[in-house]
């Protein structure tokens with residue numbers, strides 16, 4: 001059985017940067033607060049909880065320095081934290097910041113802002129905040145068909161698939177008189193998706209590693225499912241069923257942006273031992 005790990009699998013620049021910022025802050029502070037998990041990976045979150053990173057859901061729970069994770073937050077959160085007088089340690093990914101800036105710019109220029117992404121994802125919730133909640137979030141071609149406005153400005157959740165974004169823009173371009181589009185899908189996502197697709201083409205089975213709550217990992221899984229003969233999305237080796245590998249000659253492994261390399265290695269070695 002040949003086992004191959006896709007290029008660009010695992011931690012992206014923004015996640016690596018956020019982890020680095022969190023590590024440095026935890027050297028200085030015994031307790032650090034974070035709105036939601038630092039990254040969408042339960043194993044990493046557990047590890048950081050032990051180091052003093054407390055995950056909270058509301059500002060009321062905060063009474064010390066706050067880490068803004070790579071997904072970013074809406075502008076009113078910064079205001080409230082400043083009012084509260086707590087230190088803000090901002091680990092928002094620069095690519096997410098760029099998308100936030102474009103969302104605000106389009107809103108200021110009077111466009112009806114459309115955010116292509118999952119409206120329940122924290123990154124998209126933050127983008128909505130930069131348009132004063134006047135934007136709409138859409139996540140399908142069907143929803144794109146329902147957009148009604150003459151001037152529309154579009155930004156995209158950084159982890160969306162390029163193909164789906166392209167299809168949505170095609171629909172909008174056919175019906176909107178003035179359409180301004182910022183492709184804010186980040187390089188890391190594009191490269192990871194491309195490498196996963198290429199590997200899936202030559203694999204009988206794809207193993208996609210990452211948090212079940214990680215949007216970019218779920219997207220990778222979708223791509224692999226469409227392309228390889230078979231695909232599974234797992235968080236740890238405990239979920240692996242040896243039966244999956246019966247008669248399989250080529251296995252491909254990829255991992256989402258929030259999957260640390262030690263988990264990828266552990267799973268690679270586990271599969272290798274199955275031979």
Ligand code: SF4
Nearest residue numbers: 012014093095158186
């Ligand atoms: S996937 Fe891209 S935008 Fe998101 S955190 Fe990573 S580098 Fe930043």
